[in-house]
Amino acid sequence: MAIWGLADHFERGQLExxxxxxxxxxxxxxxxxxxxxxxxxxxxxxSWIAHAIGWLAVRGRRVVVRTxxxxxxxxVAALTxxxxxxxxxxxxxxxxxxxxxxxxxxLGEQADPAVALLLQAQHIETLELPIVARxxxxxPGIHDQPNGFMPLVRNVEAADVRNVVVVVxxxxxxxxxxxxxxxxxxxxxxxLELGRAYAVDAMILxxxxxxxxxxxxxxxxxxxxxxxxxxxxxxxxxxxxxxxxCGCRSHCELVVSRPTANGYAAGYESVMGRDLFAGIELx
Numbered sequence: 077m078a079i080w081g082l083a084d085h086f087e088r089g090q091l092e093x094x095x096x097x098x099x100x101x102x103x104x105x106x107x108x109x110x111x112x113x114x115x116x117x118x119x120x121x122x123s124w125i126a127h128a129i130g131w132l133a134v135r136g137r138r139v140v141v142r143t144x145x146x147x148x149x150x151x152v153a154a155l156t157x158x159x160x161x162x163x164x165x166x167x168x169x170x171x172x173x174x175x176x177x178x179x180x181x182x183l184g185e186q187a188d189p190a191v192a193l194l195l196q197a198q199h200i201e202t203l204e205l206p207i208v209a210r211x212x213x214x215x216p217g218i219h220d221q222p223n224g225f226m227p228l229v230r231n232v233e234a235a236d237v238r239n240v241v242v243v244v245x246x247x248x249x250x251x252x253x254x255x256x257x258x259x260x261x262x263x264x265x266x267x268l269e270l271g272r273a274y275a276v277d278a279m280i281l282x283x284x285x286x287x288x289x290x291x292x293x294x295x296x297x298x299x300x301x302x303x304x305x306x307x308x309x310x311x312x313x314x315x316x317x318x319x320x321x322c323g324c325r326s327h328c329e330l331v332v333s334r335p336t337a338n339g340y341a342a343g344y345e346s347v348m349g350r351d352l353f354a355g356i357e358l359x
Contacts (some may be wrong), residue, residue, distance in 0.1 A: 077102060078142075079128070080115035086124035092131055096347045097154035103346055109137065113168075120185035129154040131163070135345040138164035142210065144187040146196050146287070156203055166206045169193045169237070176226040177261045181254035182213055190228060194235035201236065202287050203346060209237045210314075213245020216296070216304055217270025218255075221263055225308060233315055240306050240317045244301045247294040248273045253287045254334070274302065 077098075095299060102109050112132055114125045125141060129151070139158060141151065147167075155165045170184040171190040180187050186320040197207050209232045217337050219225040222278045243252075247270075259267060259281070271278040274294035296304070309319055 077109050077111070078113040078115055081116060081122075082124045082128070083120050086127060087175065091124055091127055095128060095131060099347045106238075110242070111140065112137045113140040113142055115147060116141060116151070117184065119145055120296055122148045126150045126154040127328065129158050130222065130329060133158035133161050133163035133165075135347070136163070138166075140166045140168055142168040142170060143193070144170040144183045146188050146192050152200065152203070152205075159205065161190065166208060167184060167197075168208045168210045168241075169197060169201055170210050170212070171228060172211070172219070172231065173224075174231055177258040177262050178218065178255075181226065181258050182215075182251055184250075190231060194231055194237065197237050199234050203283075206239070207237050208239045208241060209235075209309075210241045210243060212243025212310055213251075214304070215245050216273040217266045217268070218262065220269070220304070221266040225267065225311065229312060229315060229317070232315065238316075238318050240312050240319060242305055242312060242319070244296065244305045246296075247276070249291045249293075252276065252280070252294075256283050256287060259283060282346070 079095070079098060082091055082094060085091045099112075112130055116122070116125055126148075128140050128187050129141070139155075141155065143151075157168065159165050170183055170187070170333055171179070171193055172187075173179045174190055178191055194209075197209075200207055211228065211232070214225070229240075255262070255267075255270070264282070267281040268278050270276070271281045273296055277285060280287055283343070284340040295301075313319060
C-alpha cells in the first residue's frame with residue numbers, strides 16, 4: 077500500500093485519523109496491510125512522513141520510504157527509531173537519470189540529482205538501514221541510448237547500493253513537456269525513438285508542435301515493456317547488483333521485522349477499533 081500527499085492533513089492535526097481511515101479501507105475488505113510505502117516527493121513531506129513512520133511502527137507495520145529528495149535528519153531519525161523498535165524499514169531511492177535535468181524531467185522539479193541521493197545512501201548505510209535503488213521510470217529513447225543508462229548504474233554501483241529495482245515508465249503529459257524543455261540533454265535519435273515507442277508525434281518531442289494541453293498517459297505495449305525491462309535488468313545483473321527474487325518488483329525480503337507464527341510483525345494491530353474513530357469528536 078502506497079500513501080502520499082498528506083502534508084495538509086498533518087498541518088490540520090488530522091494525519092493519524094487519515095492514516096487510520098486509509099488502512100481501515102483495506103482491512104474492511106478482509107485484507108491485512110503489513111507493509112506501507114510512504115512516498116516522499118518534496119521536502120515539504122518530511123514532517124508528516126516522520127510522524128507516520130513512528131505511528132505505523134508501533135502498530136506493527138513495516139515501512140518503506142520511497143524518496144526522490146535527500147531526506148532531512150528528522151526522517152532518517154524516525155527510520156532509525158522505528159528499526160530500534162523492531163519494525164522493518166527500507167529506504168527506496170528514486171533515481172531516473174545521471175543528468176540532473178533529465179532526472180527532474182522524469183520525476184518532477186522537486187527531485188534532487190541522483191548523485192545527491194546516492195551520496196546520502198552512503199550515510200544511511202552506516203545506520204544499517206536497508207537501501208534500494210529504484211531506477212526509473214526508464215524509457216526507450218532515453219535509457220537505451222549511448223550513455224543513457226550505464227552512467228546511472230555505475231553511480232549506483234559506486235555508492236555501494238547493491239539492491240536495485242528497474243521500473244519501466246509510462247509517459248505523462250507533464251513529463252513530455254519537461255523532456256521537450258530539456259531536449260538538448262538528449263539526442264535527436266533518442267527523442268524520435270521515444271516518440272515511436274509511446275506513439276507520440278515526433279514534432280511534439282522536437283518542439284515544433286506544442287504539447288497537447290489535456291492530460292494524457294502514453295504507455296508502451298506490454299511485450300515491448302517486458303523486453304526493454306529484461307535488457308536493462310541483464311545489464312544490472314552483469315554488474316553484480318541484486319534484483320528482486322520474488323517476482324513482485326520490490327525487495328520485500330529486506331523489510332524484515334520481529335516475526336510471529338503468522339508471518340506478520342510482532343505487535344501488528346488492526347486499525348478497525350479505536351484508531352479509526354480517534355479523530356471524531358462526539359457531541
